[in-house]
Amino acid sequence: MICPICKGEMEKIKDVIEQDGLEFKAFKCKSCGEEIMNMKQLKSLARKYRKLRKAKEITFAKWGNSIAVRILREIVDEYGITSGRQGILTRDREGIKIVPS
Numbered sequence: 001m002i003c004p005i006c007k008g009e010m011e012k013i014k015d016v017i018e019q020d021g022l023e024f025k026a027f028k029c030k031s032c033g034e035e036i037m038n039m040k041q042l043k044s045l046a047r048k049y050r051k052l053r054k055a056k057e058i059t060f061a062k063w064g065n066s067i068a069v070r071i072l073r074e075i076v077d078e079y080g081i082t083s084g085r086q087g088i089l090t091r092d093r094e095g096i097k098i099v100p101s
Contacts, residue, residue, distance in 0.1 A: 003029035004036070007073050069098070 001010040008031030014036075016023050024045045026037045037045070059070045071081065078098050081087075087100040 001027055003032060003034055005029065005034045006032040008032060010036070016031075020052060022052065024048075 002006070002008070003010050010027040010029050012025065013028045013035070014023060014025055021044065023034060024037070025041050028035045028036050033052045056072050056075065058072070061068045061070060075081070081100050085100060087098055090097050
């Protein structure tokens, strides 16, 4: 790929947006340092931001010898979670995932 600014050679890079902790792929010019993304890379980053925007902060609390998770009311209502209802806790690439059953 050719740089649209200086016509230098572009190389594929992986980088991180530090403030949000999001990794992304792009192209960077070896000469002038210009960074650009193609539509596939841009859509991937946009998907990560949409997912981050939907994320909610939670609180962990000690409960006997275990750790409990407080789930926000809006999520409880959305998924019909009630006291005593069971779910599945799995490990995921990004952390843990809780799915009400």
